Amino acid sequence: MAATPHLRPAPGSIPTSPGVYRFRDQAGRVIYVGKAKNLRSRLSSYFRDFAGLHPRTQQMVSTAADVDWTIVGTEVEALQLEYSWIKQYDPRFNVKYRDDKSYPYLAVTLNEEFPRVQVMRGAKRKGVRYFGPYSHAWAIRETVDLLLRVFPVRTCSPGVFRGARNSGRPCLLGYIGKCVAPCVGKATPQEHRDLVDDFCSFLAGDTGRFIRRLEARMTEAAQEMEYERAARLRDDIEALKAALEKQAVVLPDSTDCDVIAMADDPLEAALQIFHVRGGRIRGRRGYVVDKVTDAGPGELMETFLGQLYGAAEGTDETAGTGTAVPREVLVSHAPEDIGAVASWLSEHRGSAVDVRVPQRGDKKALMETVDKNARESLARHKTHRAGDLSTRGRALNEIQEALDLPEAPLRIECYDISNLQGEHVVASMVVFEDGLARKSEYRRFAIRGSGPGGAEQHDVAAMYEVITRRFRRYLEESSRSGEVARMGETGDHGGHQSDSEPSPGKFAYPPNLVVVDGARPQAEAARRALDELGIEDVAVCGLAKRLEEVWLPDDEDPVILPRTGEGLYLLQRVRDEAHRFAITYHRQMRAKALTGSSLDELAGLGPARRSALIKEFGSVKRLASATAEEIAAVPGIGPKLAEAVHAHLTGGPAGGDTDRAPGQQSTDGGGDT
Numbered sequence: 001m002a003a004t005p006h007l008r009p010a011p012g013s014i015p016t017s018p019g020v021y022r023f024r025d026q027a028g029r030v031i032y033v034g035k036a037k038n039l040r041s042r043l044s045s046y047f048r049d050f051a052g053l054h055p056r057t058q059q060m061v062s063t064a065a066d067v068d069w070t071i072v073g074t075e076v077e078a079l080q081l082e083y084s085w086i087k088q089y090d091p092r093f094n095v096k097y098r099d100d101k102s103y104p105y106l107a108v109t110l111n112e113e114f115p116r117v118q119v120m121r122g123a124k125r126k127g128v129r130y131f132g133p134y135s136h137a138w139a140i141r142e143t144v145d146l147l148l149r150v151f152p153v154r155t156c157s158p159g160v161f162r163g164a165r166n167s168g169r170p171c172l173l174g175y176i177g178k179c180v181a182p183c184v185g186k187a188t189p190q191e192h193r194d195l196v197d198d199f200c201s202f203l204a205g206d207t208g209r210f211i212r213r214l215e216a217r218m219t220e221a222a223q224e225m226e227y228e229r230a231a232r233l234r235d236d237i238e239a240l241k242a243a244l245e246k247q248a249v250v251l252p253d254s255t256d257c258d259v260i261a262m263a264d265d266p267l268e269a270a271l272q273i274f275h276v277r278g279g280r281i282r283g284r285r286g287y288v289v290d291k292v293t294d295a296g297p298g299e300l301m302e303t304f305l306g307q308l309y310g311a312a313e314g315t316d317e318t319a320g321t322g323t324a325v326p327r328e329v330l331v332s333h334a335p336e337d338i339g340a341v342a343s344w345l346s347e348h349r350g351s352a353v354d355v356r357v358p359q360r361g362d363k364k365a366l367m368e369t370v371d372k373n374a375r376e377s378l379a380r381h382k383t384h385r386a387g388d389l390s391t392r393g394r395a396l397n398e399i400q401e402a403l404d405l406p407e408a409p410l411r412i413e414c415y416d417i418s419n420l421q422g423e424h425v426v427a428s429m430v431v432f433e434d435g436l437a438r439k440s441e442y443r444r445f446a447i448r449g450s451g452p453g454g455a456e457q458h459d460v461a462a463m464y465e466v467i468t469r470r471f472r473r474y475l476e477e478s479s480r481s482g483e484v485a486r487m488g489e490t491g492d493h494g495g496h497q498s499d500s501e502p503s504p505g506k507f508a509y510p511p512n513l514v515v516v517d518g519a520r521p522q523a524e525a526a527r528r529a530l531d532e533l534g535i536e537d538v539a540v541c542g543l544a545k546r547l548e549e550v551w552l553p554d555d556e557d558p559v560i561l562p563r564t565g566e567g568l569y570l571l572q573r574v575r576d577e578a579h580r581f582a583i584t585y586h587r588q589m590r591a592k593a594l595t596g597s598s599l600d601e602l603a604g605l606g607p608a609r610r611s612a613l614i615k616e617f618g619s620v621k622r623l624a625s626a627t628a629e630e631i632a633a634v635p636g637i638g639p640k641l642a643e644a645v646h647a648h649l650t651g652g653p654a655g656g657d658t659d660r661a662p663g664q665q666s667t668d669g670g671g672d673t
Helices: 039-048 056-064 075-088 139-146 159-167 191-202 206-225 227-245 297-310 338-349 361-384 389-405 460-491 521-534 565-594 607-617 620-625 628-630 639-650
Strands: 019-024 030-036 067-071 105-109 117-120 128-131 257-264 268-277 280-290 328-332 354-356 411-420 421-433 441-444 511-515 539-543
Touching: 019 039, 019 075, 019 607, 030 039, 030 056, 030 075, 039 056, 039 067, 039 268, 056 539, 067 338, 075 338, 105 139, 105 191, 117 139, 117 257, 128 191, 139 411, 139 607, 191 206, 206 227, 257 361, 268 361, 280 297, 280 361, 280 411, 297 338, 328 361, 338 354, 389 565, 411 460, 411 565, 421 565, 441 460, 441 565, 460 511, 460 521, 460 539, 511 565, 521 539, 539 565, 539 607, 628 639
Parallel strands: 257 328, 328 354, 411 511, 511 539
Antiparallel strands: 019 030, 019 067, 105 117, 105 128, 257 268, 268 280, 411 421, 421 441
């Protein structure tokens, strides 16, 4: 491995101003984004001593074919531009902080007419307010159960809610007083929302107001000798206090801060963040990262703060309570430019934010606790994922050797076809880079049926079509990119590219290896499609499910990879992911075809009988081709209803035959989505 000689800019051409730079590969794809106070000093460091660079930095520089930069006025502007470019391009060599586990949140669906309180995991949803994260889902359920005594808000699923509304009877929680039962009109939408707002305010830290209000009502009930009501209010107060006791008090009540500690070694780093609101620890979260360069703790902390708070844009998504950026951000390692980071966070919050390393008192003691958690998290991560990076590298090397490829397949695309007896034929394309799924580049296709195979579209013809369409788009987008590049060469950009340059297309980057779900026929179809387009530098193989053999288009016998090898395991993961993605799209297409079908208009044919007919015949089209006697043979469908269904779909009179051909159901011509 050696540095790319032509990559280094001419001496003196790089400005000494602050700015943001981008490295690109031969396809023009941005592979790394960085910022610098002095662009000349930072960029020159990549080329002075190549042997002394971090191994991943060596790989990045060797992969890069071009570098450009943009000058900015201040370091705050550099931070903002760097984050926006990382978000736009998702560069493969930039560090990516990953949750070290999937934490559950207490979520309130404020976007519904009757908001619901529930446990949620995964990606944040718009219009939902989150509290947490919590360590365990059962901890959320215990807290909610205590709070429902005072704030009896809705917790039921949409199905249960609709069932109660249709029947006019509330569920068990409505009967025992732990829900105000808006499903049956016992509370108006506004009354229920006011109750939800109080629930959210309590979790957000406004606890004293509700306890004082209950205490006053309890005293009033006792004075009026309503002792049963006073006892219930007493129990409500105890429930609120019990919920509060589950959250440790660590700092004064007025303290809102995030405490972030980092532990690292030469290869990886782990970060822990404790969210403190109203002096209480409202939640905690952990992240891990594979080091891409030899970045120090200060640089890693700076990039982490950018990714943590940059995605929130002033919402509740980061901390789950209060504003995304708190008044104080306490860190174990000061960012490289702590002043610029503080100014950037202040702009996001709309008021001053203090970023500092605590030196004494309770905050320093809490930082020591968070730091201990970070060190333990790193130790657990290294234990659980020991050899993960080397395992991925070993898998790629095994595939390279088995398929006799010129280089390791850093980008693998896998294709799968899904259909039901020739109906709703779809295809999926999944992308793995460096052995990891890159879901933002997944694509799906509705097969048009114009390829070889005639009307009865089979897997081989469908595979030929989807490969042709995907790589034809790649050639078209490459041609457009080349025209833009040639136009750019005629202008004077001052050594850097314009920020208004067009974004890369959906199919702009070719893979090193195409994997198709199937044996030699499918691999041959893919190879034929590539050859007809003139693409010769993309390898093709098929992976058959029966014996997990790897088939090459030109070989009579399959390639057998070791069953316990990492290479076969990676190919299986890629193939299974493509199969899952294709099946999901196929089901969506079938559901779309059935939703709002002409069967919905037929009186006497309910959802259960419709489902039985579709399950038996597979589609409305096949059902329309069946005779009344065949329809009547379906369990639950009598002769009279079968005649009505037959007449409805064929356009003939009920109880009679007709020579009129059944209407052809319209189909989506298919497209790249």
